[in-house]
Amino acid sequence: MRRKLVVGNWKMHGSQELVHSLLTGLQAQATQGDFADTAVCPPAVFLAQAATLLTDGRIALGAQNVSQHEQGAYTGEVSAPMLAELGCRYVIIGHSERRALFAETDALIAEKFIAAQAAGLTPILCLGESLQQRESGQALAFVAEQLTAIIDKVGIAAFDKAVLAYEPIWAIGTGVTASPEQAQAVHQHLRAVLAQYSEPAAVALQILYGGSANAANAALLFAQPDIDGALVGGASLKVDDFSVICRAAQSSN
Ligand code: PEP
Numbered sequence: 001m002r003r004k005l006v007v008g009n010w011k012m013h014g015s016q017e018l019v020h021s022l023l024t025g026l027q028a029q030a031t032q033g034d035f036a037d038t039a040v041c042p043p044a045v046f047l048a049q050a051a052t053l054l055t056d057g058r059i060a061l062g063a064q065n066v067s068q069h070e071q072g073a074y075t076g077e078v079s080a081p082m083l084a085e086l087g088c089r090y091v092i093i094g095h096s097e098r099r100a101l102f103a104e105t106d107a108l109i110a111e112k113f114i115a116a117q118a119a120g121l122t123p124i125l126c127l128g129e130s131l132q133q134r135e136s137g138q139a140l141a142f143v144a145e146q147l148t149a150i151i152d153k154v155g156i157a158a159f160d161k162a163v164l165a166y167e168p169i170w171a172i173g174t175g176v177t178a179s180p181e182q183a184q185a186v187h188q189h190l191r192a193v194l195a196q197y198s199e200p201a202a203v204a205l206q207i208l209y210g211g212s213a214n215a216a217n218a219a220l221l222f223a224q225p226d227i228d229g230a231l232v233g234g235a236s237l238k239v240d241d242f243s244v245i246c247r248a249a250q251s252s253n
Helices: 018-028 044-053 080-085 096-101 106-118 131-135 139-154 156-160 181-198 197-206 218-222 239-251
Strands: 004-007 036-039 057-061 090-093 122-127 163-166 206-210 228-233
Touching: 004 090, 004 163, 004 206, 018 036, 018 044, 018 057, 018 239, 036 090, 044 057, 080 106, 090 096, 090 106, 106 122, 106 139, 106 156, 122 228, 131 139, 139 156, 139 181, 156 181, 156 197, 163 181, 181 197, 181 206, 181 218, 218 228, 218 239, 228 239
Parallel strands: 004 036, 004 228, 036 057, 057 090, 090 122, 122 163, 163 206, 206 228
Antiparallel strands: none
């Protein structure tokens, strides 16, 4: 049975003070024992500080990006072995902001996926359609294309140690959430695409929903059979809201 996972993507927000207050607050909430599996992805410069605060293992650490290269003359980049050394377990790959703002292609995303796994990290592979694609009825075909582009490069076996996140671009940071039924339809479709490669992989893979998930809508999303948790942006910066989401996920485990 798939366990629910909730991952906070802090994006480029925060300060050392915020890292401290958010993580001490979250840890205090998590200590009550009713959180689903939870991870936070602070900006890279705060990962070391976060690692020193997340000592009891209840909340895992993730990064928001990784270089496809292991080391070398790549000014400004951070490698997967570096993230692993800092204590990261996850890394977000293929977020729509990186695809749109930093021109990340499927080919590059596949390289990052491979680099992450080579260092023992679990990639959280993001995909999702634009509003225009949804409105023109292309959402399912588009996300299937995004997924197969990566499977064809990394192989289906690599998905044994990965997480998928369906993040419709029109729902990210907009306050407009996909309805539970809309999200479920896409998750079910992604699982069907995976099943064409491997039925066991399709059954086992955690598929998170991302896009304005919040304390009010999380439980309804998690009640859907193919939604295995959430990748949370804005609401992950508030201890109380994020805790509600982590508890809602655990209640539906
Ligand atoms: C995200 O950036 O991955 C995200 C889901 O953001 P938000 O929850 O703010 O829509």
